[in-house]
Amino acid sequence: MSVLGLSWSLVPVSRNYYTGLKDHHHRFHLHSKSLSFDGNGYKFPLEIKSNCLKRCRHHVLVCSYQEALADLAPAASAAYGFLLLSGGLFAYTKSGSKGSLFGGLTGAALLAIAYGLMQAPETKAIGDAVGFGSAFLFASVFGIRLVATSKLVPAGPLLGLSVCALSVFILAYLRDSLSV
Numbered sequence: 001m002s003v004l005g006l007s008w009s010l011v012p013v014s015r016n017y018y019t020g021l022k023d024h025h026h027r028f029h030l031h032s033k034s035l036s037f038d039g040n041g042y043k044f045p046l047e048i049k050s051n052c053l054k055r056c057r058h059h060v061l062v063c064s065y066q067e068a069l070a071d072l073a074p075a076a077s078a079a080y081g082f083l084l085l086s087g088g089l090f091a092y093t094k095s096g097s098k099g100s101l102f103g104g105l106t107g108a109a110l111l112a113i114a115y116g117l118m119q120a121p122e123t124k125a126i127g128d129a130v131g132f133g134s135a136f137l138f139a140s141v142f143g144i145r146l147v148a149t150s151k152l153v154p155a156g157p158l159l160g161l162s163v164c165a166l167s168v169f170i171l172a173y174l175r176d177s178l179s180v
Contacts, residue, residue, distance in 0.1 A: 070175040070176070074118045074127075077131050078111070080107075081107060084103070087154070087158070088103055125173060128173035128176055132166065135165040136166055138158070139166055142155045142156075143155075
């Protein structure tokens with residue numbers, strides 16, 4: 001099924017499925033590595049995180065696009081940090097802008113820290129939060145710069161890139177902070 005251009009799939013489950021769920025603060029945590037379904041003998045490996053499950057009467061709505069985007073967080077952190085650094089260096093060599101150089105170096109350092117934190121499972125959510133904060137900071141800076149100068153380039157594409165990175169980091173944070 002496609003809603004708002006996103007692909008969703010319905011997975012049939014029996015009512016016994018909900019016995020494996022435990023409600024903590026309105027979040028569902030799964031307690032097994034695989035699910036057996038008594039109704040038709042279905043057995044599916046659990047490849048999805050608990051925050052991507054929406055409770056319905058006879059179906060589970062699986063949002064696979066969120067998982068795919070959230071898995072891109074370390075790569076997005078590295079790529080976004082590299083682009084900020086290279087853009088800051090380019091602006092400094094072209095026009096001597098020390099502010100752009102400082103911004104590029106700061107962004108690269110923050111996103112390198114986020115990338116490093118994302119490598120360990122116990123600090124992955126913290127890395128996602130640092131990446132989200134960095135992307136939010138630069139989206140704000142580029143948005144203010146776009147409004148102040150009314151010039152589309154370079155603030156417009158950088159704002160778009162920052163918003164894309166922001167969405168990847170927020171999805172990764174939500175997945176990693178709600179995981180078992």
